Amino acid sequence: MRKVGVALLGLGVVGGGTYKTITEHREFYQKTQNLDLVVESVLECDEEKIKALGVEEEKVASNIAEVVMNPDVNIVVECIGGTEAAREYVLAALRAGKTVVTSNKLLYAKHSEELERVAKRYNAGLHLEASCMGGVPVVRTLMSGLQANVITSFVGIVNGTTNYILSELSEQRGTFEEILEKVHKIGIAEADEEYDLEGYDAVYKLSILASLSFQTKIPVEKIYREGITRITEEDFRCAKDLGYCIKLLAIGKRREDSVEVRVHPALVPKEHPLAGVNGSYNAMFLTGDSVGDVLLSGRGAGALPSGSAIVSDVLFAANHYEDISTAFKHPEIANKNVKVITDFSSKYFLRFQIEGTTSKVLSLFTQKGVAIQKFIHRESEGELLVITHETKESVIKSVIAKIEERQLAKTESLLRVI
Amino acid sequence: MRKVGVALLGLGVVGGGTYKTITEHREFYQKTQNLDLVVESVLECDEEKIKALGVEEEKVASNIAEVVMNPDVNIVVECIGGTEAAREYVLAALRAGKTVVTSNKLLYAKHSEELERVAKRYNAGLHLEASCMGGVPVVRTLMSGLQANVITSFVGIVNGTTNYILSELSEQRGTFEEILEKVHKIGIAEADEEYDLEGYDAVYKLSILASLSFQTKIPVEKIYREGITRITEEDFRCAKDLGYCIKLLAIGKRREDSVEVRVHPALVPKEHPLAGVNGSYNAMFLTGDSVGDVLLSGRGAGALPSGSAIVSDVLFAANHYEDISTAFKHPEIANKNVKVITDFSSKYFLRFQIEGTTSKVLSLFTQKGVAIQKFIHRESEGELLVITHETKESVIKSVIAKIEERQLAKTESLLRVI
Numbered sequence: 001m002r003k004v005g006v007a008l009l010g011l012g013v014v015g016g017g018t019y020k021t022i023t024e025h026r027e028f029y030q031k032t033q034n035l036d037l038v039v040e041s042v043l044e045c046d047e048e049k050i051k052a053l054g055v056e057e058e059k060v061a062s063n064i065a066e067v068v069m070n071p072d073v074n075i076v077v078e079c080i081g082g083t084e085a086a087r088e089y090v091l092a093a094l095r096a097g098k099t100v101v102t103s104n105k106l107l108y109a110k111h112s113e114e115l116e117r118v119a120k121r122y123n124a125g126l127h128l129e130a131s132c133m134g135g136v137p138v139v140r141t142l143m144s145g146l147q148a149n150v151i152t153s154f155v156g157i158v159n160g161t162t163n164y165i166l167s168e169l170s171e172q173r174g175t176f177e178e179i180l181e182k183v184h185k186i187g188i189a190e191a192d193e194e195y196d197l198e199g200y201d202a203v204y205k206l207s208i209l210a211s212l213s214f215q216t217k218i219p220v221e222k223i224y225r226e227g228i229t230r231i232t233e234e235d236f237r238c239a240k241d242l243g244y245c246i247k248l249l250a251i252g253k254r255r256e257d258s259v260e261v262r263v264h265p266a267l268v269p270k271e272h273p274l275a276g277v278n279g280s281y282n283a284m285f286l287t288g289d290s291v292g293d294v295l296l297s298g299r300g301a302g303a304l305p306s307g308s309a310i311v312s313d314v315l316f317a318a319n320h321y322e323d324i325s326t327a328f329k330h331p332e333i334a335n336k337n338v339k340v341i342t343d344f345s346s347k348y349f350l351r352f353q354i355e356g357t358t359s360k361v362l363s364l365f366t367q368k369g370v371a372i373q374k375f376i377h378r379e380s381e382g383e384l385l386v387i388t389h390e391t392k393e394s395v396i397k398s399v400i401a402k403i404e405e406r407q408l409a410k411t412e413s414l415l416r417v418i
Numbered sequence: 419m420r421k422v423g424v425a426l427l428g429l430g431v432v433g434g435g436t437y438k439t440i441t442e443h444r445e446f447y448q449k450t451q452n453l454d455l456v457v458e459s460v461l462e463c464d465e466e467k468i469k470a471l472g473v474e475e476e477k478v479a480s481n482i483a484e485v486v487m488n489p490d491v492n493i494v495v496e497c498i499g500g501t502e503a504a505r506e507y508v509l510a511a512l513r514a515g516k517t518v519v520t521s522n523k524l525l526y527a528k529h530s531e532e533l534e535r536v537a538k539r540y541n542a543g544l545h546l547e548a549s550c551m552g553g554v555p556v557v558r559t560l561m562s563g564l565q566a567n568v569i570t571s572f573v574g575i576v577n578g579t580t581n582y583i584l585s586e587l588s589e590q591r592g593t594f595e596e597i598l599e600k601v602h603k604i605g606i607a608e609a610d611e612e613y614d615l616e617g618y619d620a621v622y623k624l625s626i627l628a629s630l631s632f633q634t635k636i637p638v639e640k641i642y643r644e645g646i647t648r649i650t651e652e653d654f655r656c657a658k659d660l661g662y663c664i665k666l667l668a669i670g671k672r673r674e675d676s677v678e679v680r681v682h683p684a685l686v687p688k689e690h691p692l693a694g695v696n697g698s699y700n701a702m703f704l705t706g707d708s709v710g711d712v713l714l715s716g717r718g719a720g721a722l723p724s725g726s727a728i729v730s731d732v733l734f735a736a737n738h739y740e741d742i743s744t745a746f747k748h749p750e751i752a753n754k755n756v757k758v759i760t761d762f763s764s765k766y767f768l769r770f771q772i773e774g775t776t777s778k779v780l781s782l783f784t785q786k787g788v789a790i791q792k793f794i795h796r797e798s799e800g801e802l803l804v805i806t807h808e809t810k811e812s813v814i815k816s817v818i819a820k821i822e823e824r825q826l827a828k829t830e831s832l833l834r835v836i
Contacts, residue, residue, distance in 0.1 A: 147730050290725050294553065297712070304708040305710055309709075311566035312566040
């Protein structure tokens with residue numbers, strides 16, 4: 001039986017989960033994969049973590065050189081996070097011809113071109129399933145399950161923390177602050193709150209997912225981003241009344257000669273497959289020109305779900321060393337400057353505090369050519385709720401400007417609708 | 419650019435969809451896969467079908483020998499169906515060292531051992547994504563996305579025809595006969611009605627899915643099978659009242675030294691992810707020891723969804739000729755005689771017409787050690803609805819026997835609950 005040696009860089013949550021997954025399944029992989037998968041080396045400066053997992057002392061490396069020079073190491077798993085040491089270490093591993101498996105979305109979103117170039121040059125593999133949706137095998141599905149399709153669009157729930165918060169808020173299980181505290185307590189939030197709440201994490205993931213789906217590099221800077229902190233309790237109440245829930249979405253659309261890529265909260269109809277994806281679950285709803293709609297969902301984070309993704313990548317790599325880059329068969333197609341649409345089209349939900357008359361407000365929509373799908377006038381609250389048909393972002397903003405200029409109403413909420 | 423020649427055996431619905439998918443995406447695959455994928459040969463006796471697709475005359479083969487001897491053919495796609503000609507042709511292709519991609523669940527469920535042995539001997543690939551859930555890449559996910567996991571259980575909706583019928587019945591869109599007629603009219607039913615309605619199609623798919631999930635051959639004869647024809651309108655009404663819908667499920671469970679494999683209708687709680695899978699959609703809800711719960715859903719049949727699965731297999735095979743058998747890394751583990759549990763455990767839904775007193779009926783459950791989760795006594799109709807906690811099939815049957823023996827009630831329905 002062929003022995004496959006793994007090095008783990010970092011033994012935090014993901015690295016620890018990977019260590020456990022590999023060691024506890026050794027016999028299972030011998031039987032089902034015909035491979036003897038063994039952790040041969042770990043690089044971790046926190047001795048507590050090493051001790052807690054029971055890693056044998058002789059397997060603890062003192063620096064990256066020791067790891068990549070180790071002839072027993074075939075595959076290097078990077079779970080350090082960040083882009084400084086992680087980039088240096090991954091490049092060192094690739095240059096030593098080792099296949100790399102990473103869970104590092106930041107590293108990949110920022111440095112994929114460099115990493116892929118080096119991987120190709122040194123004939124080393126580079127796999128990144130765990131970087132996008134934890135245990136949900138969305139990368140493998142895009143690469144090897146639906147690759148016969150032109151992916152025309154996708155809508156994803158890719159950040160478990162915000163999805164948990166929005167689910168709890170929607171069920172009125174506390175105020176935003178209370179739920180945020182709970183999220184920290186159960187350990188599903190990043191120390192840097194903004195990273196989750198303002199949609200940065202989702203943007204990195206979207207950059208990778210859109211690049212894979214549309215076969216062209218989508219830089220993170222070109223992705224529209226809006227977090228969940230501006231959503232009010234009133235928005236949840238209104239959404240529910242209208243038959244919607246609110247989700248933070250990562251959306252990608254393929255257009256004729258351009259793409260649309262955006263992260264923002266949106267109203268999702270109760271009957272949409274994504275509406276039932278609650279708590280810390282992630283999901284991807286994608287459309288291919290042959291297959292039609294496909295939904296994937298599962299746990300988007302956590303030690304063992306991430307371990308599942310990483311070790312599945314490791315096993316795939318061990319069986320396909322020739323498959324040197326999962327991300328692009330053809331890196332050169334990635335270099336063209338893709339046009340990213342900024343004035344995208346969407347349906348919109350608006351909540352107004354009426355100051356003039358409702359009919360005057362509504363007529364401004366019509367004047368600008370915006371069709372209204374439904375509206376509710378709550379006379380006693382002086383509130384007007386509007387859901388439009390699809391229209392351009394620039395047009396909806398000009399309608400709002402006009403309404404406010406004429407002091408017909410105060411715009412209390414503007415949210416997109418899918 | 420490497421040219422990859424494909425032969426299509428059969429140009430029916432699936433074969434035609436595959437032909438279209440390949441020809442319409444030629445340029446796309448050149449760009450994204452760095453492959454020139456071309457249909458080099460077709461074998462189809464119906465000239466109308468050949469003409470309708472516009473296949474060039476010189477590509478039409480007159481017999482299988484001509485196809486497998488053609489040096490331009492690298493991959494043979496079998497879409498004939500059945501097990502006679504299909505088996506012979508697939509074996510001929512494998513013996514000629516051609517990789518085979520098939521959508522034929524019957525062939526695979528019945529002859530997988532022979533096919534895999536021959537594939538291995540002649541170093542030819544064998545891929546079967548399209549045989550299970552149409553466009554949903556469940557096979558690839560089990561093989562290359564979640565293979566780090568011990569799959570502990572799965573529950574699937576794998577037959578689109580019955581799912582469509584059950585969805586329509588549940589929405590009261592007609593009688594069973596009317597809906598069945600509609601199903602034939604829109605062309606999603608097999609000519610042989612029993613094949614779908616009595617669960618045979620689901621059994622073949624379950625045999626493949628359970629074999630892949632549990633890494634052991636599950637013969638079709640060992641799978642418990644019950645179709646949807648005994649479900650009454652009253653069952654739908656009661657299920658709805660209790661907060662359930664009814665689905666035909668394919669269930670696999672890994673036990674200590676055995677497996678459970680069964681196809682039968684069951685009540686599914688409204689909040690379960692499978693409850694929202696309606697119409698001709700298929701879905702797989704599976705649980706892995708690391709990843710937790712994962713849901714995959716999409717179109718389970720149709721020309722283009724099946725084309726998506728077949729061509730994704732073709733592209734995967736073209737990039738991984740060394741991956742000779744998708745089904746088992748280790749065919750020898752498949753030969754042990756797995757124990758299939760026949761007296762499985764489940765929750766149950768029972769509908770009784772009360773002839774004695776309700777309390778006497780209920781006390782018989784208690785006497786046999788069956789815990790009741792809820793019951794509703796409809797006094798005016800003399801009806802008692804019971805949902806039990808998990809218990810063995812043999813136990814619930816003995817409870818029913820006792821109730822009928824004592825003439826306490828008439829059992830009008832017995833359905834399992836997940």
